[in-house]
Amino acid sequence: MRDFTTGSIWQHILAFSWPMFVGNLFQALYNTVDSFWVGRFLGAEALGAVSIAFPVIFALVALIMGLTMATTTLVAQYRGARDEDQVRRTVANSLMLTVALGLISTVVGFTYRVPILRLMRTPSELLEPASLYLGLFLLGLIPMFLYNVLSSILRGLGDSRTPLRFLVYATVLNILLDPLLILGWGPIPAMGIGGVAWATVIAQTLAAGLAVRYIARHTNLIPTQRDEWRLDGSLAGKLFTIGVPAALQSSIVSFSMVVVASLVNTFGPGVVAAFGAAGRLDQFAFLPAMSISLAVTALVGQNLGAGRQERVREIVGWASILTVCITGLMTLIAVLEPVSLIQVFTQDAAVLDEGARYLRIVGLNYVPLALMFILTGVLRGAGDTFASMIISFVTLWVVRLPLAWFLSYMLGWGVSGTWWSILISTSLGLLLNWLYYRTGNWRRKVVAGSQASPA
Numbered sequence: 424m425r426d427f428t429t430g431s432i433w434q435h436i437l438a439f440s441w442p443m444f445v446g447n448l449f450q451a452l453y454n455t456v457d458s459f460w461v462g463r464f465l466g467a468e469a470l471g472a473v474s475i476a477f478p479v480i481f482a483l484v485a486l487i488m489g490l491t492m493a494t495t496t497l498v499a500q501y502r503g504a505r506d507e508d509q510v511r512r513t514v515a516n517s518l519m520l521t522v523a524l525g526l527i528s529t530v531v532g533f534t535y536r537v538p539i540l541r542l543m544r545t546p547s548e549l550l551e552p553a554s555l556y557l558g559l560f561l562l563g564l565i566p567m568f569l570y571n572v573l574s575s576i577l578r579g580l581g582d583s584r585t586p587l588r589f590l591v592y593a594t595v596l597n598i599l600l601d602p603l604l605i606l607g608w609g610p611i612p613a614m615g616i617g618g619v620a621w622a623t624v625i626a627q628t629l630a631a632g633l634a635v636r637y638i639a640r641h642t643n644l645i646p647t648q649r650d651e652w653r654l655d656g657s658l659a660g661k662l663f664t665i666g667v668p669a670a671l672q673s674s675i676v677s678f679s680m681v682v683v684a685s686l687v688n689t690f691g692p693g694v695v696a697a698f699g700a701a702g703r704l705d706q707f708a709f710l711p712a713m714s715i716s717l718a719v720t721a722l723v724g725q726n727l728g729a730g731r732q733e734r735v736r737e738i739v740g741w742a743s744i745l746t747v748c749i750t751g752l753m754t755l756i757a758v759l760e761p762v763s764l765i766q767v768f769t770q771d772a773a774v775l776d777e778g779a780r781y782l783r784i785v786g787l788n789y790v791p792l793a794l795m796f797i798l799t800g801v802l803r804g805a806g807d808t809f810a811s812m813i814i815s816f817v818t819l820w821v822v823r824l825p826l827a828w829f830l831s832y833m834l835g836w837g838v839s840g841t842w843w844s845i846l847i848s849t850s851l852g853l854l855l856n857w858l859y860y861r862t863g864n865w866r867r868k869v870v871a872g873s874q875a876s877p878a
Contacts, residue, residue, distance in 0.1 A: 427581060427722045428503055428729040433741040436718050439583050440745075443714035446574075446587040448707070449594040456594075457619045458703050460601045462768045467696045469616050470768065472552035474699025475545050478684045479557055482677035483532045487524055487568045489670025489808075490517065491575035492720070493662045496806050498579025499721050500870060503728025509658075514576055514644045515651055516658050521572045525565035532561045543685045546692055552616045559617055563624030566631035573634040576644065578721050589633040597626035661870055668808035672815045679819040683841060686827055690838045697777035700768040704782065708753040712746045712793030716800035723804025727869045735801065739860075742797045750793040757786030777838070784842040791853040798856040807868035814855045823848035 427435050462470040494517040501509040536557045540550055574586035603611060604618025614621065639645050646652055687698045719742050726734045757764065761782035765775050799811045823844050830840025859865075 427725040428731055428734075432722065432734060432737050433745075435722055436715060436738070436741055436745065439581065439721060440711075440714045440718040442583040442587040443578075443717050444710055446583070446590045447710045447714050449587075449590045456598050456601055457623065458700065458768055460605055461616060461619060462696075462700070464602075464605060465616060467769060467771050467774060468548060468692060469552055470699060471546075471692050471695040472549045472616060473556055473619065474695060474702065475540065475543065475549055475553045475684060475688070476557040476560065477699070477702075478677060478680040479532070479536070479539055479543075480560060482674060482681060483528045483561070483564070484567065484673075487521060487528070487571060487670075488673045489666040489668070490520055490524065490662060491571045492669040492803050492808070493517075493664075493666030493806075494572055495575040495579040495717075495720055496665055496724050496803055497658075497661060497870065498576055499581075499724025499804065500728035500806070502580055503725035510580075511644055511646065511651075512655055512658055513662070514638075515646045516655055516662060517572050517576065518569075518645075519652065519654060520659065520662065521568045522565065525568040528568075529561050529564045532564070533558055536561070543681055544688050546688060546695070549692065549695070556616050556620050559620030560623060563627040566624070566628040569631040570627065570634050573631070573638055576638070578717060579724065581721060581725070583718075583721075585637060586634065589630045589637070592633065593626040593630035596629055597622050600625060665803075665806045665808055665870075668812040669803065672808065672812040675812065675815045675819055679824060682824055683827060683845075686831065686841055687838060693771070693773040694777050694838055696769065696771070697765070697774045697781060700765055700774065701778045701781040701785070703768070704757070704764050705785065708750065708757060708786070708789045709792065709796075711749040711753075712789075712796040715742050715746045716796035718742070719797055719800030720804040723801050724806075727805055727866075732866060739797060739801060742800070743794060746793045746797055747790055750789045754786050754789045757782045757789070761786070780839060781842050784839065785845050788846045788849045791850045795849065795853045795856050798853075798860050801860060802856075802865050805865040805868045806870050807865035810859050810865070811856065814852055814859065818848045818852040818855065822851055 427439075457473060458470060461473050494513065497513045498510055501507075501513060537550070537554050540553050540557070545553055570586075570589070577583070577585055600622035601619060604614050604622050605616075606618075607613030684695075684698070688695055719738055722738050723735055726732070726738070761779035762775055764782065765778035769775070802808065802811050826847060827841040827844035830836045830843055831838060832840075834840060836843070
């Protein structure tokens with residue numbers, strides 16, 4: 424556990440974010456390893472089926488993503504304010520809400536997975552495997568939700584290393600299980616694309632179990648008395664006040680991905696496979712910025728809870744320098760060597776060509792998106808998630824989606840128009856987030872601790 428209210432800010436960012444980076448790297452390996460095995464052994468069609476299912480999965484977990492952000496914010500602010508009773512109550516309420524949301528998401532997602540895939544205009548040859556993969560994957564939603572919310576609790580306390588350890592175990596297990604369940608071995612039958620989903624479910628369950636055991640054994644944060652497991656209306660209200668806009672923002676992002684995927688799907692299975700493969704590489708490019716953004720949220724939360732608002736500007740400065748240096752290198756690799764990157768997943772000439780075109784355009788998107796992550800990390804740490812939600816809606820639904828349709832169809836750019844719409848809308852999102860950050864309105868959203876005057 425780390426106290427971020429004193430000491431060197433850049434050292435805190437590095438110490439907290441490197442385990443987050445490694446953890447996010449392993450998290451990305453879940454889907455990337457799945458895509459590797461599917462693309463290599465089951466073909467481009469199966470790879471397209473997994474790619475189509477991913478935006479739906481992301482959309483279903485949007486609400487829990489909002490709750491985990493809210494949990495990190497409140498735990499960090501209450502820890503900064505030295506209010507341990509509120510930390511415990513936050514933990515109990517977050518866990519209860521997590522289980523409830525997990526059940527709802529599982530039932531809704533499983534019941535309506537086929538209509539959703541059809542609504543996305545999924546090619547007929549991909550509907551059955553995508554439905555199979557998605558249906559099995561949904562069985563692991565509750566363990567996934569639990570791991571994420573428990574990790575968010577530890578991050579709010581300044582501990583990013585423990586969740587990493589559990590994630591490494593789970594990812595290694597997933598890597599070992601993938602070929603075993605896809606191809607079969609001995610008494611284990613070959614499950615094909617279903618084996619990929621089962622491997623992920625088993626690995627997620629392991630991560631959740633390890634996280635529950637650790638917090639129960641090494642902290643006093645999980646209540647042991649029945650009366651402590653009561654939903655606190657005031658605290659739940661704070662979680663939802665912060666979490667619902669964050670969840671809606673995630674939903675806005677994820678459903679825009681679904682619409683983009685629907686548009687991409689109209690260009691055929693080869694383009695779908697290219698989009699899926701290149702999208703996996705995007706995850707790795709975003710990892711440093713995502714990790715530093717999570718560090719920013721924890722640092723800002725603790726310092727605002729302690730009334731040390733003067734440190735926020737320094738946090739933003741150091742975080743921006745670090746993320747631009749790292750992400751700029753990612754851009755160079757994506758733009759200069761796109762074919763080599765796509766070849767990790769497939770040797771199909773058509774997929775390589777479109778995947779390379781995607782990376783040459785969307786690779787320019789990495790630095791603007793990285794800086795936007797830093798600014799949204801500040802707003803989350805303050806508990807101000809509404810502004811980011813509005814900005815996401817404007818940039819994605821008002822700009823990106825209409826622009827993608829206009830460039831792709833009206834101007835006849837084909838799917839390249841969709842790639843350009845991603846770059847343009849992200850650059851606008853960075854500008855709008857920076858302008859809002861400069862207003863300083865987020866300082867008034869702090870819910871815990873001292874309210875110091877801004878420096």
